[in-house]
Amino acid sequence: MEKGMISVDRWEEGSQAYFLSHLHADHTLGLSPVWNHGPLYCTRITARLIPPKFPGFDLSLLRIVDVGRWYPLSLVSVSSGSETNAQFMAIDANHCPGAVMYLFRGEFGTMLYTGDFRWELTCKIAQMGKKMLLSALKNDKVDTLYIDNTYCNPSYSFPTREVAAQQVVNIINSYPEHDIIIGVDTLGKEDLLLYISKMLNLKIWVWPERLQTMHLLGLHDNFTTKTTLTRVRAVPRYSFSVETLEGLNTMRPTIGIMPSGFSWGLKKVGSKDEYSGHFLKETEMDIDFHRNIRNRYTNNIEKHHQYIYTVPYSDHSCFPEIVEFVKFLCPNNVKGIVSSSLSYIDPCYHLRNIYGTSSLYQKHLIEEERERVEGICKSTSDNFTEEKRKKKKDKKVSFVLNV
DNA sequence: GCGATCAGTT
DNA sequence: CACAACTGATCGC
Numbered sequence: 027m028e029k030g031m032i033s034v035d036r037w038e039e040g041s042q043a044y045f046l047s048h049l050h051a052d053h054t055l056g057l058s059p060v061w062n063h064g065p066l067y068c069t070r071i072t073a074r075l076i077p078p079k080f081p082g083f084d085l086s087l088l089r090i091v092d093v094g095r096w097y098p099l100s101l102v103s104v105s106s107g108s109e110t111n112a113q114f115m116a117i118d119a120n121h122c123p124g125a126v127m128y129l130f131r132g133e134f135g136t137m138l139y140t141g142d143f144r145w146e147l148t149c150k151i152a153q154m155g156k157k158m159l160l161s162a163l164k165n166d167k168v169d170t171l172y173i174d175n176t177y178c179n180p181s182y183s184f185p186t187r188e189v190a191a192q193q194v195v196n197i198i199n200s201y202p203e204h205d206i207i208i209g210v211d212t213l214g215k216e217d218l219l220l221y222i223s224k225m226l227n228l229k230i231w232v233w234p235e236r237l238q239t240m241h242l243l244g245l246h247d248n249f250t251t252k253t254t255l256t257r258v259r260a261v262p263r264y265s266f267s268v269e270t271l272e273g274l275n276t277m278r279p280t281i282g283i284m285p286s287g288f289s290w291g292l293k294k295v296g297s298k299d300e301y302s303g304h305f306l307k308e309t310e311m312d313i314d315f316h317r318n319i320r321n322r323y324t325n326n327i328e329k330h331h332q333y334i335y336t337v338p339y340s341d342h343s344c345f346p347e348i349v350e351f352v353k354f355l356c357p358n359n360v361k362g363i364v365s366s367s368l369s370y371i372d373p374c375y376h377l378r379n380i381y382g383t384s385s386l387y388q389k390h391l392i393e394e395e396r397e398r399v400e401g402i403c404k405s406t407s408d409n410f411t412e413e414k415r416k417k418k419k420d421k422k423v424s425f426v427l428n429v
Numbered sequence: 430g431c432g433a434t435c436a437g438t439t
Numbered sequence: 440c441a442c443a444a445c446t447g448a449t450c451g452c
Contacts (some may be wrong), residue, residue: 050445051443051444051445052443052444052445062444142443174443176443211443212445214444262445262446264445264446269441288441288442341443342443364442
């Protein structure tokens, strides 16, 4: 086994093939207009979005992949010089436009890297993904699953995006005379905006760069940059704040809507202290608990300010979906690709009940013991905070496949 | 002047 | 408060 033949969402020199799951900034750290470390595999949609994000990028490096078919990958062992053959398949990740998971198969075993993904089986795209995984894996087991563990904590649960989208429409309908602003990023949530546009039969204002993105995605009819045409505007999330809303309300009555999976757990479970103790020390966290949380909060809309609503519209899998996904695959190993805050806890900790007294959790305990011995794990809350702060500085995402 | 990293924001 | 995702300031050359 050698290091560094394949990189996924990592861009340092030294790999023979580079895979990009999707074009969000936290997966492209290290990519730049002058990057040229090797062939870059991505979907056609992602490829189309690269030039505006990285002007001057060498497009001859791109290798376009379609979902649902195996591609050969010829790799050379750095030490022995011998060739080894592998295959990979891209599967729609149901996250943002162009986003895929990558399934790899070779003498190193079978690995699945989900990238950011939403395992929402009421959605056709996820159903298709499931079919592709089933037919690709046949009787193979996934040896290592690298999973989007953003919300891999039982506190996180939210409804389907269709339900959340209808909640947004309901809010807008309940303010027929108001302007509406919706916080979005540079990519993603297009389906939400389309749903609003179609249900309310209006165009949605977006900022000029965002309109260009919409056009590259083939969306020409539902968006505009002319403010006078519409009362609904999608604005960059970083410019969406209480101050913004208060400022706008001095001119016209305006309601802000923030579609997001976050704010959907901790404070609902109990006080901060109560919860900290809970997930640090509690030893049996059962599925019933998750289900109760889900049932209680699935359809809540949160109005946390005079002018602002938060709606649980998320492009990441919530905890019950992660559980469903891991149960579906029964991988030998699970590793999280997100290392920040809550989710830095080994996902196996929260997933251990899936296999009962599973090997996953045994591995977690061994890992935990190793960390304890190395003095990484601290037991007091002060030290926990300190550790959390340090962890947040860690590089997020991705892995380097060792072949 | 630049790319990379840090700090701060919703 | 938290998360993902982003911007803008600062650092190092």
